[in-house]
Amino acid sequence: MIDVEILRNAPEKVEENLARRRNPEYLRLLVVARENDTAWRAALREADALRRRRNELSQRIAEARTAGRATTELEATAKAVPEELKRVERREAELREARDAALRRLPNLLDDSVPYGKDDSDNVVVATWGEPTPAEEWRKPHGEALEALGMVEFERARRVSGAGFYYLRGTVVLLDLALQRMALDLLLERGFEPAIPPFLLRRTPYEGVVDLADFENVMYKIDGDDLYLIATAEHPLAALYQGEILDEQRLPIRLAGLSACFRQEIGGHGVDQKGIFRVHQFTKVEQFVYCRPEDSSRMHEELRANAEEVFRRLQIPYRVVNVCTGDVGTIAAKKYDLEAWFARQQAYREVVSCSNCTDYQARRLGIRMGKAGRPGKVVPHTLNSTAVATSRAVAAIVEQYQRPDGSVEVPKVLRPYLGGLDSLRAGASPP
RNA sequence: GCUGAGGUAGCCUAGUCCGGUAAGGCGCCAGCCUUGAGAGCUGGUGGCGUUCUCGCCUCGGGAGUUCGAAUCUCCCCCUCAGCGCCA
Incomplete structure (x- = not known):
């Protein structure tokens, strides 16, 4: 599997390298992998923000309980979070899987000294x-x-x-x-x-x-x-x-x-x-x-x-x-x-x-x-x-x-x- | 194959019954100390995303319940022990 960091930092190098294999499928997979990676990172940020909110709310509920205060209002607010989180998490997982599936099907990067040829x-x-x-x-x-x-x-x-x-x-x-x-x-x-x-x-x-x-x-x-x-x-x-x-x-x-x-x-x-x-x-x-x-x-x-x-x-x-x-x-x-x-x-x-x-x-x-x-x-x-x-x-x-x-x-x-x-x-x- | 016990960070272990956001030890890194080493003391320790030094994740895997799961429920995987079989 190719390092995803290389895909992010030097995609043109990967593309150039894959092109030597003369298989258009690889270039297509590269695009798929990159697009899904970008989307995945956005989804991950979104999910992280929701988890942060959820963690903060449950922390406050726990604190309120210990202090003996009522928590019904807090709980009502908190209830909305997991539903949305579930939705975002599902998307995040799908994007990651799509990225990895494409990444796994990409071949290794060739050494520069490999001669070009068909068979x-x-x-x-x-x-x-x-x-x-x-x-x-x-x-x-x-x-x-x-x-x-x-x-x-x-x-x-x-x-x-x-x-x-x-x-x-x-x-x-x-x-x-x-x-x-x-x-x-x-x-x-x-x-x-x-x-x-x-x-x-x-x-x-x-x-x-x-x-x-x-x-x-x-x-x-x-x-x-x-x-x-x-x-x-x-x-x-x-x-x-x-x-x-x-x-x-x-x-x-x-x-x-x-x-x-x-x-x-x-x-x-x-x-x-x-x-x-x-x-x-x-x-x-x-x-x-x-x-x-x-x-x-x-x-x-x-x-x-x-x-x-x-x-x-x-x-x-x-x-x-x-x-x-x-x-x-x-x-x-x-x-x-x-x-x-x-x-x-x-x-x-x-x-x-x-x-x-x-x-x-x-x-x-x-x-x-x-x-x-x-x-x-x-x-x-x-x-x-x-x-x-x-x-x-x-x-x-x-x-x-x-x-x-x-x-x-x-x-x-x-x-x-x-x-x-x-x-x-x-x-x-x-x- | 049968029965039982387990899987927690690089390693070892606590927490699980009774839900509140992973404790401790070893190892390792840095500093202090030392002629040096060791010991001792202090701090640190993984992954992902961000580059706003902040967030999220990590208790075999997945699904569910819940505001919140290492902990409760279900499914699956693996390992070990005893028994059985066997070169």
């Missing part, structure tokens, strides 16, 4: 690492390669859970765990605290962290309970301090979340995305940071550097893009995607999303920073970034490290986590 084809490459591996006849798509090794089951999973689910079997499970542990160890080296969050969240905290449309398109709801399966550890980690005041001295708070992630993600199942690239359930190690507003740009680069380091250690070529205005989404002020090279597809594909959400999530969640019981509190910034989503990382590894005989070499950095195992082979039982 992901306009994202700007800001870094590349490694040489894209050349195409080879024998290279199979990762899903097929894993099936041939007997390490993934799609058909049986479809039968019991539906399309988009899978069983991992055999050594690839250990590879998956190795990726989690490797990413976690990297983050521990860099001062993160590991965290396993709840995998289900109530609606109220959830509304603080995602775009409202996500409830329809992305999240699974538990029937009969006010609970949603988390789409990423980012969500419970952001909600962790809901309604709290963070001690400034303790910032930044760096968390390394480990969780299963569940996504409905209606549509978008192209040929390239067969296998385990786009699925309803996967495991992810997530970086999450709470920091002071002035530190968030620097933290954003730090998170990006950590994510890059994961793929450097895996020796998988990648590039980083600065996600453009049309693709950045409503929550982030700025977003980098890290796209790994998929050797069979001969294409860079998204494996990491690294966002600076500034104060947008924290304000919605009622998180502030400063001294408890002291004035002058401000809203901290939150950031999140994938460290590794194992499904996509496994997919990238299988495409990159595949050999002509169908076996898959284990990246050197992961071997210590696999008892020294150097390749995935058909029929090879786990060590």
Whole structure:
């Protein structure tokens, strides 16, 4: 949620910023929010004046009673106040709700460095690492390669859970765990605290962290309970301090979340995305940071550097893009995607999303920073970034490290986590 | 799931039966004192609106009764404890 103060003090800046998103609806919402805010403030003043009058009158009645004087006349005067107050209060509440509803639907303000564009084809490459591996006849798509090794089951999973689910079997499970542990160890080296969050969240905290449309398109709801399966550890980690005041001295708070992630993600199942690239359930190690507003740009680069380091250690070529205005989404002020090279597809594909959400999530969640019981509190910034989503990382590894005989070499950095195992082979039982 | 007890400011607690406009402690901030620290003493402490230093709000949330609600009535939410079930 955007700070209403900015709307009041610099509406032209907000308008300019929103205009970059090329969605006239946002400009309309901005007008609605501003108009309702102005009207609300007038209504509030009116209601305050009435309450003042009511308080004064009842005070006088109380005093008269104590003094033993008659109060009938005073009471008659006082009786008129609550009726009018009720009317004004109703209007005040309506205006405030209208303002907040508009405000909640407005996206975050974009950072100046976000490139202008209509969709992901306009994202700007800001870094590349490694040489894209050349195409080879024998290279199979990762899903097929894993099936041939007997390490993934799609058909049986479809039968019991539906399309988009899978069983991992055999050594690839250990590879998956190795990726989690490797990413976690990297983050521990860099001062993160590991965290396993709840995998289900109530609606109220959830509304603080995602775009409202996500409830329809992305999240699974538990029937009969006010609970949603988390789409990423980012969500419970952001909600962790809901309604709290963070001690400034303790910032930044760096968390390394480990969780299963569940996504409905209606549509978008192209040929390239067969296998385990786009699925309803996967495991992810997530970086999450709470920091002071002035530190968030620097933290954003730090998170990006950590994510890059994961793929450097895996020796998988990648590039980083600065996600453009049309693709950045409503929550982030700025977003980098890290796209790994998929050797069979001969294409860079998204494996990491690294966002600076500034104060947008924290304000919605009622998180502030400063001294408890002291004035002058401000809203901290939150950031999140994938460290590794194992499904996509496994997919990238299988495409990159595949050999002509169908076996898959284990990246050197992961071997210590696999008892020294150097390749995935058909029929090879786990060590 | 059943039964019971609770939800008061950053935290802890009083007030609730019997309606009169949130008391106290801790913490924190400032000042005094001190070589310094601590202790002690004094004052302060949240949010919104105003910029007229004044008003309003804040007792889990909402509705109602009333001139007036933390307090009475109704609805809802959440937490804890015991029991039950359980990896």
